[in-house]
Amino acid sequence: MINNALKFTKNGEVKVMAKLIETGDDFSRINFAVSDTGIGIPEDKQETIFESFSQGSIEINRKYGGTGLGLTIVKK
Known part of the structure; x- marks a missing residue:
């Protein structure tokens, strides 16, 4: 997710936030x-962008490259 944010943010900012949700004797859960x-x-692509080989548009693929697997791997 961080890599995608950096890849598609030429100017501007990327924020990464971590919040401790729960801890136990042998685990911690972090959001x-x-x-x-x-x-x-685009809103109409948000449902499919996590599928294999899916990207926002052909123009994005040409400009930024990639296989369309980044967000699929993140989801799994």
């Missing part, structure tokens, strides 16, 4: 959130 001021994902 991570990534936000950026990059180009964003």
